[in-house]
Amino acid sequence: MYHRTVGEIMTHDVARARPGTPYQDLVTLLRLRRVSGVPVVDHDDKVVGVVSEADLLRLRTGGSPAVLRERRPGLPPLLPAHRRPRAVRARLAVTAAALMSTPAITIHPGQRASDAARVMDRRHVNRLPVVDEEDRLIGIVTRHDLLRVFVRSDEAIHAEITEVALPAVRTAPPGAVTVSVRDGLVTLGGVADADGVAAMVRSAWRVDGVTGVINRLTVGGGRGSN
Template structure:
């Protein structure tokens, strides 16, 4: 089953700032490159935060973010280090930054964006050095698929991969990326495997489980339980 990863869609040409970069310089960079935010890096190109136009507008001291994303030298890296009397980025940036690894799945990165309410993620190596940037638009390119394409991949790849056999007995319908699974499976333990495998298909935004398992006839998945 083809699964897209962040390294396949990221942009390797990244505009960065340092902690000492002035707010005026960051604003100039945002306007010049028509972007909403940029990573803040230390002298070793390690990501220490992110600064956005909203941060500059608020003009308040640095705030912290709960939680921590996973962290993965960059040709053409452009960093502004010009200081000024204005507030330095280190006082305004959001830290720590939510970052992703190039080998993470695009679907996982998209969920991180949604969870943290951001529209771009710095991509870093195993030493937290920046190697690219992944925007919401970059990730969405992988999800431009018809419902029929998603349905076909669930039937032809996800279900056989989870069950080790043909998908007979399971009915799959898809609408706007939402997959509905109906049918009866031989074993209760098959149900969570099928759901996990379906979630891995690019373009799936949700899974509705109506699957049942055999016993004294088919029985629905116990109410309130999740696989």
């Protein structure tokens, strides 16, 4: 059985902040990138924490936080710095280092998407920075990414595999390979040549919504493997 990995579903273009990034710049970053949180990295791109929209909202005062002003285009902009109340000026001087959750909960690209889902659920987080062997940031995986993988009907998965994924391999005649899907788990049966078996499994595995692939394909006259 094969499983989708974090590296296959993660977002590579990651919005990020530095420990010294000011509050207002964090607000602007989240607004412009349309994300609800960002990793905080040091000078070597190693993840030291995560700042979320919830962290920014904790600084609100008087029921009208700067975050909400920035995220609602209809509201007036903040006052110039010299006209802001002292409490507001103090709030805006706060940096990512003071706001971030640390240590950051991270994951590696080779881990399974299902592992990422379990970590998010257990640690009550909405995103996981993806790091390499040296803990440098290389991507991010979010609940939305996982939903895109797991929340899809078996019928839609079956249609994409049979109409798009397997025909692209072109290693078996029509009807030689059977496909069944149950709760996202794909079972491949039938006959294919040696090169085609691995290619078909990979193609099926990469279809969104697939949680695993069982290979029951037969190579020539031999037996397939599970």
